[in-house]
Amino acid sequence: MNTNVLENSLYELIVETSTNLPKDVRRAIRAAKARENAGTRAAMSLATITQNIQMADDNVSPICQDTGLPTFKIKTPVGVNQMEIKKSIHSAMIRATKDGKLRPNSVDSLTGENSGDNLGLGVPVIKFEQWEKDDIEVRLILKGGGCENKNIQYSLPCELDGLGRAGRDLDGIRKCIMHSVYQAQGQGCSAGFIGVGIGGDRSSGYDLAKEQLFRSNDDINPHEDLRKLEEYIVNNANELGIGTMGFGGETTLLGCKIGVMHRIPASFFVSVAYNCWAFRRLGVSLNAETGEIVDWMYQDGEKISFGEEEQQPSQTPEEAPTVVTLQAPISEEDIRKLKVGDVVQINGMMYTGRDAIHKYLSTNDSPVDLNGQVIYHCGPVMLKDEAGNWHVKAAGPTTSIREEPYQGDIMKRFGIRAVIGKGGMGPKTLKALEEHGGVYLNAIGGAAQYYADRIKSVEGVDLMQFGIPEAMWHLKVEGFTAVVTMDAHGNSLHKDVDQSSLEKLSQFKEPVFS
């Protein structure tokens, strides 16, 4: 096999997977958009999502800045050199990272050092299998961290919030899956897709769950009980009212695929792999002699483009939210005027800060004056040009709840007035927002192209020792739009949606499959 051709084919697979959402996923998102009522937060969020999908297509740039943990699943005919394929994957990954199609995402778990090229111990994940066919099949999923963190594994029997006892039967499984959707709230960038593995042990159960994410969203489960369960879950999970980004709404779940395997008598696991709407998985068939791509997977049917006319749903004046323009630095008085539900448009500076920065600021001084400023929970994809200037390639929000232990104290200590992220924060931050005069602003998770477009220049960077995604980038923005979901008056949309969805979950307590 010609290794250059093979490397090019794998490079193409990586770039397409990161930038071009598969057709089955696009169909599900389009259907969800059609279900939302015009003017609601869910409809506006879905309009941003579809606009972002289109921008990623047009710019050939990452749909989401978190290009995830790459997992390759490969089937080869007998006699193909698997070590050669592995080497070509590694060089294709390095190239895709240099070209800004992947974020440098591989971090040493002990030192925190980013390898810079997306390679590392166990990264990327590559799994080989042999088969009888003549072609090589390579499937790739780029699974982001926010949704991965919402995976959950149940050991039956167990007691579940809102649902009571889940026993070792089909109905207990049903309860676990309903609960898994509830517990993800908006933090895995709903509306999501779930893969479920029934049985196995803790590791093979999760493998089976992830295997389901490689099924086409439109396929029909040949196992009749599982087909019924999949249908039940998609229909009823959408009654939970969590909605896009956890803002409330008609669609919470876009797909559910369930697989089953045997278990040993003492164990009964139900493992759920949650994937965000930015469901990046594709596959190719390669000619085993030449390494050329002969076919693409998941690409049946018409390609759905999300054109201009679809972008903004029409709004009646009374439904339209209040839009407030903020110029950073922002005064306490202006912040206290904001209420949950307001839409803000930010102009001026914002500073990125995520996990490493929050930990750092809890015991160190800030490299810049943050008084009145805005912190953006974001780990962007950045590229340096030949003149040494940085450019933003993708820059959506990251899950904020991870900063809950630090956020309130840091806001007070440095005088920060607003934090932007996604998925909301908890009671400690809510209390600090009230005491100090601060707001939490929710941006649309995954909309990395949409937000990159609002960033007009990169004015500087600090704490680069933490690596590109974790450094503190100084960004100048214009018209950066986000929704107030936690205000300085003790209100939190996240708390409200959590409570109302728990009440709705409890309506699914009675047995269905007994």
Ligand SMILES: O=C(O)C[C@H](O)C(=O)O
């Ligand atoms: O790492 C990121 O940029 C985002 C992450 O995927 C998240 O959802 O929190």
Ligand code: SF4
């Ligand atoms: S930010 Fe959201 S869309 Fe992007 S990888 Fe994380 S969970 Fe997925």
